[in-house]
Amino acid sequence: MGHSHAEIDRHIKIYLMVFGALLVLTAATVGAWKLHFLPATPAIALALIIASVKASLVALFFMHLNAENKAIYWVLALTMLFFFVLLLTPFLAAMDVISL
Amino acid sequence: MLVPHIVKPRPDTGLTNGKFGIWLFLASEVMLFGALFATYLMLRVGATDWPLGTTYLDPKWATLNTAVLITSSVTMVMAWAMSAKRDFAKFRFFMLLTVALGFCFMIIKYIEYSAKFDHHYYPSTHVFLAIYFTLTGLHGLHVLGGMAVNAYLALFGKKLYDKDPEWFTNRVENSGLFWHFVDLVWIFLFPILYLL
Structure with a gap:
């Protein structure tokens, strides 16, 4: 499938935004774990929710599942x-x- | 003989054979890692006493590795974008950067494993370590596999790129799909093994 240069440049902007979001979410996972502000079960749930959001971002944008x-x-x-x-x-x- | 539908999509699936093939392969990989995640859950749910990841592991290395692998996913997708823009020099730069980041990941994993062995922590020491070494070992093998394919495309891909850049870009995309899958698996391994 061919892509125009303008289309690819638009993709690149999105990739960089997703990259930033992934780093922020990783920091949020580690931060939530370090601060111990939640009991064990909600902490596990939060960590898995954040991991799922990160995985979705990778799948949707880097693996192009948003337009597959x-x-x-x-x-x-x-x-x-x-x-x-x-x-x-x-x-x-x-x-x-x-x-x- | 040339395999048909590797550049233009098949009319029935609407996909190139390579892309459909890599997605079917990734589906089988989901089941492989899924079986191991289920094993982890079964061991954890069935255990009377389960250690926190920090009992045996140091999350700082894993956090660093998470950042390394996420960055490598971006460089991988940039390599695809540069190939699609028909800029082979930039493609090669980003692809080699991806390989280098994969190498960094493996070095950090080596440091981590060495620390375990220095403390006499082996798969036989505790069931947690058994599943830790199995999951991270299998994941590490996938990183090595992805690095090999990416290095091949970066170092020896010019001939195919000159012959048919679209075919080459499709290969890069397929290789990228595998690499992103490896990143995706790590995104779950990190909190499950190290933080919970």
């Missing part, structure tokens, strides 16, 4: 479904819903 082909969205949707089943398995096992 439908076939890739389908592949990823299926992947995420199986991924969450994988992550859910330990909890279901711990609650004796399933046995491993």
Whole structure:
């Protein structure tokens, strides 16, 4: 897929803004951890929320998922479904819903 | 024989074969790391006593490595942008910078691992260290793999670039997708292993 120079320059501006946001969010993760202003469970939730936001920024802008082909969205949707089943398995096992 | 649809998209998928292939590969990688994340969760949920990451690990190295890997993602995407703008010299500069940052990441990881071994912390010492070494070791192998492909494109890519710059740019984009995925995995490894 060809891109015009003006289009690429616009992309570059966005990449630099995302870079800044990623560094700020990394500082926020470390800052929240160092200040210990939250109890353990909300602290874990906050760290995972920040990580998810950072991952979304990388996926949307650096991996160009904000303007991608439908076939890739389908592949990823299926992947995420199986991924969450994988992550859910330990909890279901711990609650004796399933046995491993 | 030339593989078809590597420059122009296939009419049915709307994608080049290379791009569709790398996304399918990344889907399998999500499941690979997903299985290990699930293992981590299972070990942690099932443990009566789970150490804080700081018991064994030093978050300052991991914070530095996070910044290094995020920066390398930007240089990677800049390399793609320069290739798309048909500026090979700048492409090579950003790509070699990406490789150098990957090298920095591995050096920092080496320092970190050495400190563990100096303290006689091995995978067999504690189940936390077992999953730590497995996750970060596998991730490190991915960094090395990405560095090898990126270095190849930077050092030996000129011939293909001169022949067909669009084909070459597609390769850079695919290599970039893998590199960003490696960054993405680290974004989750960092808080899970070091801070929580």
